[in-house]
Amino acid sequence: MRLSWLAACLALSVACGSMRVQPIIDSRAQPLVSPVDLLVFAPHPDDEVIGAAGLVRRAVESGKRVLIVFVTNGDAYANAASALVHRSVDELRAGDYLVLAAARQREAIDADRILGVNPRDLIFLGYPDGGLAELYADGGHDRIQSPATGLTMTYGPVERDYHTLAHGKPAPYTREAALADVQEIIENARPARVVVTDPGDLHPDHQATYDLVRDAIAAAGFKGELLTFVVHSGPGWPWPIGATRLESPGHRRSGSRSRPWSRLSRSRPSTRISPSSIHRSTDCSSSRS
Numbered sequence: 001m002r003l004s005w006l007a008a009c010l011a012l013s014v015a016c017g018s019m020r021v022q023p024i025i026d027s028r029a030q031p032l033v034s035p036v037d038l039l040v041f042a043p044h045p046d047d048e049v050i051g052a053a054g055l056v057r058r059a060v061e062s063g064k065r066v067l068i069v070f071v072t073n074g075d076a077y078a079n080a081a082s083a084l085v086h087r088s089v090d091e092l093r094a095g096d097y098l099v100l101a102a103a104r105q106r107e108a109i110d111a112d113r114i115l116g117v118n119p120r121d122l123i124f125l126g127y128p129d130g131g132l133a134e135l136y137a138d139g140g141h142d143r144i145q146s147p148a149t150g151l152t153m154t155y156g157p158v159e160r161d162y163h164t165l166a167h168g169k170p171a172p173y174t175r176e177a178a179l180a181d182v183q184e185i186i187e188n189a190r191p192a193r194v195v196v197t198d199p200g201d202l203h204p205d206h207q208a209t210y211d212l213v214r215d216a217i218a219a220a221g222f223k224g225e226l227l228t229f230v231v232h233s234g235p236g237w238p239w240p241i242g243a244t245r246l247e248s249p250g251h252r253r254s255g256s257r258s259r260p261w262s263r264l265s266r267s268r269p270s271t272r273i274s275p276s277s278i279h280r281s282t283d284c285s286s287s288r289s
């Protein structure tokens, strides 16, 4: 165990040297985030497309400004890293997960550009994929380590992490730091709508992202509308492909059946963008400001 741990650390130190995780000094005087209409939080690159592509596209088409925040770089998906670096899952090293993070950032930039979102309106927080539930549960100052990359601070391999850009240095993997980043973005973005994964979603990172956003909007005094969407909800969701049911198994499990669902219809049948099924939350304030 000690040898494998040491090998992982060595691999990580080499990878880190080329991944620009060292602190930098940000010379911008203005806040990174300016006011937007729609603010979407995605636990991983692709969740915003799976869960809110229709909503994002409609907002862009109507001239509204959209900001998308990725909480993690999606770097802990072992099968994807394996396919990317052509190494078996058992042989993956920390640096391989950083290669995956770079690929997923690039894919997110490309995908959201198709939706009409400018890359400058994407924010990567760089918190640990597969570690958000632990980060949230640890409850404050205790720093956790990414199960994939071995890192303990935010980073961005292609696009730098938000905290480094905004504050000149990465943030530790703590609930306190993650909440501060999310709250700061909400306060500066002043959105009319916030969209995030639903608490009934079965993926721990998705549940933790909701928890972080819920806490942050409460602390920020957000008075806009909170919408949620489900990505992972076990067999039967989102199958069959096509129009989704207005209630997911995850929602029955989470006991939130009484909360109303909305269906977003495509405005133009010819568009290639799929509609989103979204959930209008009543856990938090849903009145428009």
Ligand SMILES: [Zn+2]
Binding pocket: 043, 044, 047, 203, 206, 231
């Ligand atoms: Zn996800």
